Amino acid sequence: MFYDSNKKYLIDFFKKRRSIVAKKMLVGKVLKKDLNSILEIGARVPDHGALNPWKIKVIQGRIRKYLDEEIILKEFKKNNKKASEKELHIESYRMQRASTILAVLSTPINHKKIPKWEQYLSAGAVCTNLLYAAQGMGYAAQWLTEWYAYNKKLLKFLGGNPKNDKIAGFIYIGKKTSDPKERKRPNLNEVVNFINQG
Ligand SMILES: Cc1cc2nc3c(=O)[nH]c(=O)nc-3n(C[C@H](O)[C@H](O)[C@H](O)COP(=O)(O)O)c2cc1C
Numbered sequence: 001m002f003y004d005s006n007k008k009y010l011i012d013f014f015k016k017r018r019s020i021v022a023k024k025m026l027v028g029k030v031l032k033k034d035l036n037s038i039l040e041i042g043a044r045v046p047d048h049g050a051l052n053p054w055k056i057k058v059i060q061g062r063i064r065k066y067l068d069e070e071i072i073l074k075e076f077k078k079n080n081k082k083a084s085e086k087e088l089h090i091e092s093y094r095m096q097r098a099s100t101i102l103a104v105l106s107t108p109i110n111h112k113k114i115p116k117w118e119q120y121l122s123a124g125a126v127c128t129n130l131l132y133a134a135q136g137m138g139y140a141a142q143w144l145t146e147w148y149a150y151n152k153k154l155l156k157f158l159g160g161n162p163k164n165d166k167i168a169g170f171i172y173i174g175k176k177t178s179d180p181k182e183r184k185r186p187n188l189n190e191v192v193n194f195i196n197q198g
Contacts, residue, residue, distance in 0.1 A: 013136055018180045020140035022097045028175025030060075030100040034137050038173070042102070042130035045122055051111065053119035054126050054168065057103040057158045064095040071157060072148050094146065098174035102130050105160045106168045123168040130171045140176040143169045 030038075035058070042056055059067065069092060076091040077083065083091075095101055106123035108116040127143050134141035148154050149167040156162060 014132075017132065017135045018182065019131070019135070019142040020174075020176055020180050022142050022144060022172040022174070024177070024180070025098055025140035025142070025172065025174030026177055027097065027099050028139070028173075030134075030139065030173050034134075034139075035100065038102075038130055038133040038137070041133035042104075042126050045125035045129050047122040047125075048118045049111065049114045051109060051114060051119060051122075053106065053108045054123040055105045055107055055159065056126065056130070057105065059095060059101040059103060059170075060099060064101070067154070067157070068093055068095050071151070071154050075148065075151050075153055094148065098140075098172040100173040102171040102173070103158050104130070104168040104171065105155075105158060105165050107160065107165045120166075120168075127169040127171060134171065134173045138176065140174045142172050144172055145169055 039056060039058070043052075047053070072094050073088065073091045077088070080087065104123055104127050106120050108119035110116075111119075131141050131143050145167065149170065152162040155165065155167055158167070160167065
């Protein structure tokens with residue numbers, strides 16, 4: 001059981017944590033020991049049957065520029081022949097907005113008892129855990145898919161099989177400059193129902 005002060009700290013974190021959007025974060029640097037903890041926390045998720053139906057790909061350093069210029073920008077150009085200079089500029093540095101991007105691949109298997117749906121949910125849980133771990137350590141972090149999460153060439157480059165696997169998300173981790181403003185949160189009365197008897 002947690003001591004009361006730890007418990008309060010944890011609950012406050014979960015009640016107040018927020019994503020900092022990639023376009024507002026600084027590139028920063030993620031300490032190796034922090035990254036190891038983030039990955040460990042990310043992989044510690046509910047996972048029916050312990051199938052590990054997901055993979056985490058760590059994207060750091062020069063490969064970011066390569067992915068931006070050789071895959072993201074080129075694929076964008078191929079599918080958007082009339083793109084403006086401004087749009088092309090945005091596509092040319094997507095992954096260079098943060099020092100570390102964790103790509104989470106959902107890699108479900110056919111299993112006689114465990115439906116793929118549950119394996120997809122576990123991949124989502126990996127994304128959430130990675131996000132919360134990074135935010136808990138004081139980094140700016142955001143879960144993004146943008147259009148390129150659905151791009152087959154990028155999926156293949158990351159080691160995924162387009163016939164089976166999907167990119168569940170990219171967790172961008174950079175440096176926080178200031179606390180973000182709160183966003184609209186659901187009214188609990190609209191999303192929660194107590195199922196009472198009688
Ligand atoms: C699967 C998934 C994909 C997302 N993709 C995008 C995206 O492409 N672009 C975007 O602006 N927000 C995207 N978001 C939303 C943000 O990551 C995030 O939910 C929002 O900024 C508020 O997060 P917070 O509750 O952590 O503050 C996505 C969220 C999820 C769950």
